[in-house]
Amino acid sequence: MEVSFHEEIKALRLGQGQTFHGEGILAITKALLQSGVSYVGGYQGAPVSHLLDVMVQARPYMDELGVHVEACSNEASAAAMLGASIHYPVRGAVTWKSIVGTNVAADALSNLSSPGVTGGVLIVVGEDYGEGASVIQERTHAFALKSGMCLLDPRPDLPQMVHMVEKGFELSEASHMPVILELRIRACHVRGSFEARDNVAPHWSKQNLIPDPTRFDYMRLAHPPVTFVHEKLKSQERIPAARRFITEQGLNETFAGSEHADLGLIVQGGLYNTLIRSLQQFGLADAFGQSSLAIHVLNVTWPLVPEALTRFCAGKQAVLLLEEGQPEYIEQELALALRRQDLQTPLHGKDMLPSGGEYTAEVMASGLMAFLERHRPSAVPESTRQWLQGNAARRQAVQQALGTPLPARPPGMCIGCPERPVFSALKLAQQDVGPVHISGDIGCHALATFEPFSVGHSILGYGMSLASRAGVSPLMKRRVLSVMGDGGFWHNGLLTGVQSALFNGDDAVLLIFKNGYTSATGTQDIINTPEDTAKDAAGDKRQSLVHTNQTIESTLKGLGVQWLRTVHTYHVEEMKATLTEAFTTGFQGLKVIVAEGECQLERQRRIKPWLASLQARGERVERVKYGVDEDVCNGDHACIRLSGCPTLTLKDNPDPLKVDPVATVIDGCVGCGLCGANAHAATLCPSFYRAEVVQNARWPERLKGRLQAAARRLLQKA
Ligand code: SF4
Ligand code: SF4
Numbered sequence: 145m146e147v148s149f150h151e152e153i154k155a156l157r158l159g160q161g162q163t164f165h166g167e168g169i170l171a172i173t174k175a176l177l178q179s180g181v182s183y184v185g186g187y188q189g190a191p192v193s194h195l196l197d198v199m200v201q202a203r204p205y206m207d208e209l210g211v212h213v214e215a216c217s218n219e220a221s222a223a224a225m226l227g228a229s230i231h232y233p234v235r236g237a238v239t240w241k242s243i244v245g246t247n248v249a250a251d252a253l254s255n256l257s258s259p260g261v262t263g264g265v266l267i268v269v270g271e272d273y274g275e276g277a278s279v280i281q282e283r284t285h286a287f288a289l290k291s292g293m294c295l296l297d298p299r300p301d302l303p304q305m306v307h308m309v310e311k312g313f314e315l316s317e318a319s320h321m322p323v324i325l326e327l328r329i330r331a332c333h334v335r336g337s338f339e340a341r342d343n344v345a346p347h348w349s350k351q352n353l354i355p356d357p358t359r360f361d362y363m364r365l366a367h368p369p370v371t372f373v374h375e376k377l378k379s380q381e382r383i384p385a386a387r388r389f390i391t392e393q394g395l396n397e398t399f400a401g402s403e404h405a406d407l408g409l410i411v412q413g414g415l416y417n418t419l420i421r422s423l424q425q426f427g428l429a430d431a432f433g434q435s436s437l438a439i440h441v442l443n444v445t446w447p448l449v450p451e452a453l454t455r456f457c458a459g460k461q462a463v464l465l466l467e468e469g470q471p472e473y474i475e476q477e478l479a480l481a482l483r484r485q486d487l488q489t490p491l492h493g494k495d496m497l498p499s500g501g502e503y504t505a506e507v508m509a510s511g512l513m514a515f516l517e518r519h520r521p522s523a524v525p526e527s528t529r530q531w532l533q534g535n536a537a538r539r540q541a542v543q544q545a546l547g548t549p550l551p552a553r554p555p556g557m558c559i560g561c562p563e564r565p566v567f568s569a570l571k572l573a574q575q576d577v578g579p580v581h582i583s584g585d586i587g588c589h590a591l592a593t594f595e596p597f598s599v600g601h602s603i604l605g606y607g608m609s610l611a612s613r614a615g616v617s618p619l620m621k622r623r624v625l626s627v628m629g630d631g632g633f634w635h636n637g638l639l640t641g642v643q644s645a646l647f648n649g650d651d652a653v654l655l656i657f658k659n660g661y662t663s664a665t666g667t668q669d670i671i672n673t674p675e676d677t678a679k680d681a682a683g684d685k686r687q688s689l690v691h692t693n694q695t696i697e698s699t700l701k702g703l704g705v706q707w708l709r710t711v712h713t714y715h716v717e718e719m720k721a722t723l724t725e726a727f728t729t730g731f732q733g734l735k736v737i738v739a740e741g742e743c744q745l746e747r748q749r750r751i752k753p754w755l756a757s758l759q760a761r762g763e764r765v766e767r768v769k770y771g772v773d774e775d776v777c778n779g780d781h782a783c784i785r786l787s788g789c790p791t792l793t794l795k796d797n798p799d800p801l802k803v804d805p806v807a808t809v810i811d812g813c814v815g816c817g818l819c820g821a822n823a824h825a826a827t828l829c830p831s832f833y834r835a836e837v838v839q840n841a842r843w844p845e846r847l848k849g850r851l852q853a854a855a856r857r858l859l860q861k862a
Contacts, residue, residue, distance in 0.1 A: 274502025
C-alpha cells in the first residue's frame with residue numbers, strides 16, 4: 145500500500161486532554177482504541193476503507209497496545225473473527241462496505257447472533273447509499289432486523305460518534321447482541337474535533353494471553369437444539385435488555401423545539417445534519433441546530449424503544465418521520481406502536497418523502513414543505529417555496545435547452561491503466577471470432593462497461609464472474625468470457641468460480657487481471673502483491689519492481705487448471721491471439737488467461753518520487769511520452785475508440801484545408817505504450833510516435849542530440 149497514513153497514526157496516539165481534529169472515520173478508529181478493543185479486522189471498501197488501512201499501517205503501535213489487526217480475505221472471514229467474543233470477555237470490531245459486504249458476511253453474522261456474545265462486538269459498516277454510492281441500493285437495516293443485531297446510526301458530529309462507539313460496546317455486552325454501527329458516506333467524511341481520552345490497552349490481548357480455553361458450553365454453539373432456545377432469548381431477554389440500556393443511557397436524543405414544538409420530527413441520526421440544513425431553508429433552525437420543531441434523533445435505529453417514541457408523539461399536532469431508503473421499516477414499527485397505544489397523532493413519512501434515494505437537503509425540504517403546508521402553513525416562508533420551485537424550473541430549462549437530459553459523466557480507468565489494453569485486444573479478438581457473452585465482475589475492470597468498450601453483460605458480485613456464467617455458457621454457441629480482478633479472485637472467485645468450474649468440467653474462459661492490488665478499494669496489498677525489495681546503487685527502493693509473484697499461477701496449477709497462459713497486458717497483439725485461442729481451442733476444460741500488468745496508479749506513486757530523487761541528484765532520468773503526428777493523422781479516430789485513454793483526445797485540425805479534428809496526446813501521458821501497440825495490432829494509421837525525454841543527459845547523448853538537430857536544420861533548408 146503506497147498511501148501513507150503517518151499523520152493519521154499520530155492522531156491515534158492522542159491522549160487525555162488532547163484535541164483530535166479530522167474525519168469521522170478516523171474518529172471512529174480512535175474511539176475503538178479508547179474502548180479497549182482487543183482485535184480488529186475487516187475488508188476494505190468505500191467509505192470505511194481508511195479504518196482498516198490506518199490500523200494496518202499502525203501495526204507497531206497496535207502491537208504496543210496488544211491489539212490484533214487482521215486484514216481479512218473477505219467480509220465473511222472478518223465476521224467470523226467475531227467468534228472470539230462469543231465466549232471470551234474481549235471486545236472486537238470489524239469493518240466493511242455495506243450492503244455488499246454484509247451480504248457476504250451474512251452467514252457468519254447469523255451464526256454469531258444466534259448464541260450471542262460475551263465481549264462487546266461492533267461492526268462498522270459504510271452505508272454506501274445515495275449520491276456517490278457504488279453498489280446496489282439496499283439497507284443494512286434488514287440484516288439487523290432478521291438476525292437480531294442492534295443498529296446504531298449516530299448523529300454526524302465527532303463527539304457524538306465517538307460516544308456511540310464507546311456505548312455501542314457497552315450495549316453489546318448488556319444485551320449480548322452484536323452491534324452494527326452504520327456510517328453514511330457523509331458521516332465518514334464529516335470533519336470536526338473532539339476531546340480525546342487515553343487509549344485503553346485491552347485486558348486480554350497479545351500482551352496478556354488468555355491462559356486456558358473456556359469450558360465447553362453447548363449453549364454457545366449455533367447448532368440445534370439450542371438454536372431454538374437462542375431464538376426465544378432474542379425476543380425475551382436480549383431485545384428488552386437492549387431497550388433498557390438505550391433508555392437508561394439516553395442514546396437517542398430529544399430536542400424540545402420552540403415556537404412549533406407541537407410539531408414533531410423523528411429522524412435517523414445519520415440524517416440529522418441534513419435535516420437541520422433543510423430547516424434552515426425555512427428559517428426554522430439556526431446554524432447551531434436550534435430547531436423550532438421538536439426533534440427525536442434515533443442514534444439507535446434498531447431496536448426501537450416504543451415507549452420513548454409514543455411519549456414523543458403524544459400530544460403532537462403531527463409527526464413527520466425522515467427515514468432514508470426502502471422498505472420503511474421504522475415507519476411501519478412506529479405506526480404499530482402508535483396503534484397499540486391508541487394514539488391518534490397523525491404520522492407522515494413516505495407519503496411526503498420519496499420511497500428511495502438519498503435524502504439531500506433539497507429532498508428533505510420538499511417533504512418538510514408538504515408536512516408544513518398540511519399542518520402549519522403559516523410556518524412556510526414564500527422564499528422557500530420560490531427556492532424549491534426555482535430549482536425545478538432551472539432543471540427543466542436546462543433539459544429543454546439541451547433537448548435531452550444532462551449527459552452522464554461516468555468514471556474511467558486511470559491514464560495508462562494496464563487493464564485498458566486487454567479490452568482493446570478483446571474488441572479486436574471479437575472481430576475475428578464474433579461477439580461473445582462477457583460475465584463482468586467488481587473492480588476497476590468494471591469501468592470497461594462504459595464507453596468506448598461497453599463490455600460486460602452481467603455483474604453478480606465480487607469474484608462471481610466465473611460462477612455467474614455457469615448457467616449461460618452451456619447454452620451459448622460461442623464460449624463465454626469471465627473477467628475478474630486479482631482482488632476478486634482471492635475474495636471469492638477461486639472457490640465459487642474456479643473450483644466449481646473444475647469440479648464440473650466446465651468449458652469456460654476466465655481472464656484474471658493481475659495488477660497486484662485490490663485497486664478499486666484503494667490499492668490495498670493482497671497475497672500476490674509483488675515484493676518491493678529492489679534497490680538501486682544509492683540504496684533507493686522501488687525503482688524496478690518486477691512482477692515475479694506467481695501466487696495466482698501456482699494456485700491455479702495446484703488446483704488442476706491445465707490450460708493457463710500469462711500475458712503482459714500491454715502486448716495487445718499477443719493478448720488478442722491468446723483470447724482468440726481460448727475462444728477457439730479444442731481444449732474443453734477451464735482456460736485461464738492471467739493478464740499481468742501493475743496498477744498504473746500504484747506504479748506512478750512508486751516511481752515518481754524515485755525519478756524526482758534521481759533528477760535532484762543530477763542523475764540521468766528518461767521518461768517516455770507518446771504523441772500524434774498531426775500531419776499523418778487521417779481524422780478517423782479509431783485509436784480513441786480502441787483505447788479510451790483520457791490523454792488521447794481531439795484538437796482542431798491545423799491544416800486549413802481539412803475540417804475533421806485530429807487526435808492528440810495531451811499532457812499526462814505516462815508512456816504506457818498502448819497507443820503504439822494498438823496502432824500495430826489494429827493496423828491503424830501510422831501517426832503515433834514515441835519520444836524519450838531525457839533529463840540530466842550525459843555528454844555523448846548531448847553531443848548526439850546537437851548533431852541530430854544540426855542535420856535536421858540542414859535537411860529542412862534543403
Ligand atoms: S487504480 Fe490501477 S487498476 Fe484501477 S483504473 Fe487506475 S491504474 Fe487501472
Ligand atoms: S501511451 Fe497512449 S494510452 Fe498510454 S498513457 Fe500515453 S496516451 Fe495514454
